[in-house]
Amino acid sequence: MVNSGNTQHVVVIGGGMVAQRLVEALRARDDAGRYHVTVFAEEPRAPYDRVGLTRWFEDGPEGIALGDPALWADPYVTLHTDRKIESIDREARTVTDRLGHVHAYDELVLATGSSAAMPPIPGNDLPGVFVYRTIDDVAALRGWVEQKRKSYPEGKPVRGAVIGGGLLGLEAAGALTALDAQATVIEFGTHLMGVQVDLGGGQALKRLINGKGIGVRAETATSQMKPHRRTGHVGRLDFADGGRLDVDVVVVATGVRPRDELARAAGLPVGERGGAVVDLSCRTEDPHIWAVGEVACIEGRCIGLVAPGNTMAEVVVDRLLGGLAEFPGADTATKLKLSGVDVASFGDAHARTEDAVEVVWADPVAGVYKKLVLSDDARTLLGGVFVGDAGPYASLRPMLGAELPGDDPSAFLLPEGGGGAPNLELPDEANVCSCNNVSAGAIRGAVTEHQCTDVPGVKACTRAGTTCGACLPLVKKLVDTELERAGIEVSTALCEHFDMSRAQLFDAVRVADLHSFSDIVSRFGTSTGSRGCDICKPVVASVLASLGNGHILAGEQSTLQDTNDHMLANLQKDGTYSVVPRMPGGEVTPEGLIVVGQVAKDFGLYTKITGGQRIDMFGARVEQLPDIWRRLVDAGFESGHAYGKSLRTVKSCVGSTWCRYGVQDSVGMAVELELRYRGLRSPHKLKMGVSGCARECAEARGKDVGVIATDKGWNIYVGGNGGQTPRHAKLLAEDLTSEELLRTIDRFLMYYVRTADRLQRTAPWIEEVDGGLEGVREVIMEDSLGICADLDAAMARHVENYEDEWKAVLEDPEKLRRFSSFVNAPKDADPSLAYVEERGQRRPATAQERAAGVVIAGPKLEVRA
Amino acid sequence: MSSDDVSEAQAAGTTLVSAAAARWERACLLTDLFPERGAAALFGDVQVALFRLAEDPADPAPGGQVYAVQNLDPFSGAHVMSRGIVGTRAGVPTVAAPVYKQVFSLLTGECLVAADKTPKADLPADLVTYPVEIRDGVVHVGLP
8 A cells, every 4th residue: 555645545335336437537537646545345356347247148257347457456546355344433534344454544435336125025035036236146046047957857948037127127037048047027017127118118128028038027016936845946926916937046126225234324314215315526414425326315316327326436536636526417328238139218218308299110010119208399309218229329318408400300210221310410518428428529539639540449548438338339430420520541551562451452352363462463552562561462472372372382472471381380589480280179199199209309399288289399490391291291290370370270178079068079070170271361360169068178269269069059159369358259159050050150260351451360350340240140140241152152162272281392392492491501500599408398598598608409419310 | 584684783783782892602593592582591600691582673662683681680689581571661672570570671781660679689770781793693692
């Protein structure tokens, strides 16, 4: 803890999203280091994105990570997790934690949030009844559902019910569905999401929810939960109307209650329905105690949304730093984050304003319902409800309270392309990202003043769209408009020799049917020179290879290759290369292992197992490569393409052939995939994985294409990678047959190969495809662009024309001539190489070791077979 | 561009780098060099990278010659310059280091693109260049 003389201590009780925002804002603004801030979280983890809890099922903990983890390493910030605060002593200005430790504060912020409310329904304490609030709740729910499923004969579904049809209830129902359980939503009111959506919207929503396989029972009161006779677990719901529902699991999502017990015990005033009462500066009656987020009772009520909580956090930080900020009123706009169900509302959704006019557009067949609430002159926007198509939400919400342009507001509700809605010119002060409170002006400023030229840049600069992401389409539109206005043309030129991007060049070369660099540069190059450079040559090499133009060292193509591709090996730091024979699926025979071992021994190579389940041999000199490969090829090995921007490996677990848990033959599939896609050149290296069951031992979701076996077939995930910015792959399709799986991967890879930018990996590529992952799905699963037949044919050509690059080199004396150390001494070793021994193998000597003369072996000393 | 053109151009004495050569060493036949690629040559302890460039009359950058620079890559400390990709930058023939992709002028050896790196162990960032002459189809390198 930093403690210079004047540093004051802010204690934050609670480790939720709003606490995180407060710490972020304080550290961003408190340049002088006036405050040290200590956060006490009750949960055993740093703040996470509670709004995205459902994503935890899909993406795991990283899917709901919040903000920059470096925040908690800041010397002015201390985070205590699993450290509930038990009491506040206002006189002494101290708090006491659950371990009995006492902590002094200068300023205290209550950010304790809410707990899930449990209605007094008899049986609500039975095993199998859950709430939906924290990661622990979600994890327990998942454990329960999986355990139930295991106790049932195969095929018998786990039956779930959700009590409460609000925002949270629908997300919980989505979570049950994601767990492959049946779900029925029980709603006491007349329709779903009654707080945000009117009756018409609620009915459209019900159709959408039913379409997801989720049942809905509205106007239903649950009178009791009854235990199962044998297990004692929750087994049945009884309803007031005499109806019943058999269940294995119940999630209660009827609302939340502010965690105001500390405030009450400390004698602070609380609201009628709970919550620590604060004024518009978020200060309680005690001048040194503040409350933010769901625990704060502001303007007479508690608000269970993150955006107003974040606003309160910003207000408190401003006040702590001597400002006069006030809470401007809650932005209660909401958007349901349930995949495939678009629901959004903002402002006066129920048209409670006097003389408000409602404009409704509904398509009951498609399950679409859209409504605008306008002032009596039908000009000023007061609110809106969108079900089934939340498209207009992002651009209309920031117009709340402003006059809509044009004469006919209903134009904004028509399906895209159908009505020609006037272009909305957002005022600078319009709030675009309500999670992070970023205005349209701030986004424009990121482009005009901070030189951001794309959405990722603007996200990093303003934080817009970094929490829930609902505003990203609008952010993109603003950024594009502003770039255009500033006359900034974002250059996609490869280099001075080509004005085109890689994707454009790929198409041009394919359509013009060109097969050499000379032809390509004379047809599509700029006037700055016809000989290319180290940037465009490897790109053209990759494009030519992807389109099938024979061996990569044939003729002029050989001049384009980076040294790795030129030497068909991986350059290492001392100028030697590493050699990786292919071991499809990580499978290798004992005979193969012996050959690899013998080759490494004879040539004095350092050996290591790679992350892709094969063996890398280091320290091979240029002139040794053909001799090494002749031995490997004779033993049946082939190039592993470890040197190429191409398919590397398909990692697999041992699968159903040996494993007690495997449900499919993952090794067999991995071998098939690796043999199918070996040698495919792509914009960046490609990795795949195949797991034989949901335990995912192959870590397939860390790969560009991950395949995970299900009892019905294969799930395919795309866009994962390790590297500098690790990503989990996202689900593209479920329960595919082997044939469907191959076709899907064929198309995914070919579409990527054709349209990605230079050195762009699959994850950022997917983000840039129009419509993101959904857009990719439409192209390759629904053939929305009509190119699937073409993609299929291109992959078929690749598979048909594959040849082992190394075998071809060994058969061609002209290609072999490239593998000389010196043009005037073709077999002499580079005299500058020097090695030392470490752990029984040799490695390059460091500069110090060379200077100290501890080198054990120069290149000429080693024994050769 | 035929190999004959190269030999004529350089045999005519159009040596580009006028560094005084103390001795001329025979490196190889011109036809031993692949056009638009490099090759290393060894003279005692000195490693030289030779590049045989193509020539296109329409291309403003000089071409059609053999250039020689040090084979030591100052940014990695490895003797690998001969394995870089050749090209042009703003009309200057270049080679890119294969390890960390710095770009050097083949005319002067100057480091044109440092790619946010600094050379190893206080090595100069620029490459030493050597004069080259083609005599009767044989590539000769002038060493200090």
